[in-house]
Amino acid sequence: MTMAHVIYEFGGVEQLRWEEITLADLQPNEVRLRQHAVGMNMMEIGLRIGAYPGPPLPFVPGVEAAGVIEAIGSEVNNVAVGDRVGYVGVPIGSYCETRNFPADRLFPLPDGISDKVAAASMVKGMTAEFMLRQSYAVKDRSRVLIHAAAGATGLMCVQLARHLGAQVFGTVSSDEKAAFVRQFGCEHPIVYTRDNFADVILAATNGQGVDVVYDSIGKDTFDDSIRCLQPLGTLCLFGVASGLPAPLDLMSQDLLTAKFFTRPSLYAHTKRRGHLLDLAAQTFDDIKAGILRTEIFAEYPLRDAPEA
Incomplete structure (x- = not known):
């Protein structure tokens, strides 16, 4: 079980319902990820009001997070328990404390990039x-x-x-x-x-x-x-x-x-795993070099996401 925001009907922030959900069994190609920081984007607003295509109702919104791997599926060999990782895009569902996620859609978080900076950038x-x-x-x-x-x-x-x-x-x-x-x-x-x-x-x-x-x-x-x-x-x-x-x-x-x-x-630019890894690495390199400066305008506990 884990806590998550679930959308049952399209509409305003009142449609984000903070509740306990059951995680599915871990699939062979998935990891279980304990999320330390979740980013907020315009995409979540579009998903919440039904303006952007998303999963069928009800669903957990959110398209990016940073965290640590707690468990891996039987066929996962590119990451390990304890790795710090991030993800963007599909499958949608980052507004939760813990989730299952395809291992081949993850990328490593480098030293010097905090979970909060990663989730914001x-x-x-x-x-x-x-x-x-x-x-x-x-x-x-x-x-x-x-x-x-x-x-x-x-x-x-x-x-x-x-x-x-x-x-x-x-x-x-x-x-x-x-x-x-x-x-x-x-x-x-x-x-x-x-x-x-x-x-x-x-x-x-x-x-x-x-x-x-x-x-x-x-x-x-x-x-x-x-x-x-x-x-x-x-x-x-x-x-x-x-x-x-x-x-x-x-x-x-x-x-x-x-x-x-x-x-x-x-989504199109990260559909291939090689492109995803290259794009993430370029972004983190530019942050560490000072080319990109991340501005975090506000921080909230995940349960208070509707107030953000």
């Missing part, structure tokens, strides 16, 4: 790594726009973009957040509650626009994200915090600009 940091190094390979003097730059994932993107030599634009909701993201390398914070970000960017770049937009907002930003892209620019839509954008007719797009559209996914 795995999804966000790994997302920044694959988007800025693979979805669109940011390089020296690239022009980059990062929406929600002061958010956890946005802040990781800002730091990595600056390290890679980019000119960084970022949208924020206030002057206080603008000052905050400047400390992390966002040269051009734009307070979107006051200024239209596309107008600001086009004015600052003599009408050329940016090479890439990393958009986690969706509906409210999508059209202007397209508008401020330069010809052959790339729009990476990786979140829909404001809702889904209207369907896009690609053939109606300007033939003279030929923009690229992609929907980056951590």
Whole structure:
């Protein structure tokens, strides 16, 4: 038995029910993991309200955690009892104290990375790594726009973009957040509650626009994200915090600009075990090198997750 948050109906935080659940028998390819720190992400909100695809009701939400292996299945040979490990993505179900998890979806936590830092940085940091190094390979003097730059994932993107030599634009909701993201390398914070970000960017770049937009907002930003892209620019839509954008007719797009559209996914970039291990290692290396700084904005006991 273990304690977990269970969702029986889609809705608000009141749908998170803290209760005792029974763990299934350990399968040959699984480990039993005692979780020491669980990360919180926008994905959990989407799962809770039914906006993102997830397991059938009822289910335990959550997509990342760090902990220690307590037991291993009969066919597991890549990890051992006592190993510190982390995971991201599927199978969903991190909002619990102990769980069973496929051994081949785990990666080691290096010395010097605490459980709390790992849980606060795995999804966000790994997302920044694959988007800025693979979805669109940011390089020296690239022009980059990062929406929600002061958010956890946005802040990781800002730091990595600056390290890679980019000119960084970022949208924020206030002057206080603008000052905050400047400390992390966002040269051009734009307070979107006051200024239209596309107008600001086009004015600052003599009408050329940016090479890439990393958009986690969706509906409210999508059209202007397209508008401020330069010809052959790339729009990476990786979140829909404001809702889904209207369907896009690609053939109606300007033939003279030929923009690229992609929907980056951590699941796709970690589907193969080798890619998962490489991406985790890159993220932890960048944290240890000081390229990525993890900001932990709040800590709660797991049972109090609805208050977060």
